[in-house]
Amino acid sequence: xxxxxxxxMLPLNWKIYKLDIEKANASGVAEWELSVDYxxxxxxxxxxxxxLYNLAKxxxxxxxxxxQKFNWDKSRQVEKKSKKPVRPRSQLYEFCGLTSNTSQEFRxxxxxxxxxxxxxxxxxxxxxxxxxxK
Numbered sequence: 001x002x003x004x005x006x007x008x009m010l011p012l013n014w015k016i017y018k019l020d021i022e023k024a025n026a027s028g029v030a031e032w033e034l035s036v037d038y039x040x041x042x043x044x045x046x047x048x049x050x051x052l053y054n055l056a057k058x059x060x061x062x063x064x065x066x067x068q069k070f071n072w073d074k075s076r077q078v079e080k081k082s083k084k085p086v087r088p089r090s091q092l093y094e095f096c097g098l099t100s101n102t103s104q105e106f107r108x109x110x111x112x113x114x115x116x117x118x119x120x121x122x123x124x125x126x127x128x129x130x131x132x133x134k
Contacts, residue, residue, distance in 0.1 A: 011047045014038040018077065036073045042066075056098040060091045067091050 003013040016036040024030040038044060044051040059067040064086025096109035106112070
């Protein structure tokens, strides 16, 4: 659920709710529970481009704990929490994915080989759906 300011239509918070189907079937009542509250769970203060950029930056600097929480939340807390050490490359890819507007920006940020067959196919099939402002 994206909460918006009515006057400005700017995002205030992003919350994710979950439903335990087995519990709902057993009790006969479907109860939605708050699963993720981005402003509170990630100490954003407020939802803004700067706070989201800082969140992405913090995920690359905390030895993987915030990164693992973010990925667990992204999986809707279904997958088991990973106890493996986080690979710095994975953190860099997540940072670049969260802070890039185009696939070209992502590749530049992540240092991906632009000449690889995989990236040429990606550009051919998808390309940049959003063109950067000039």
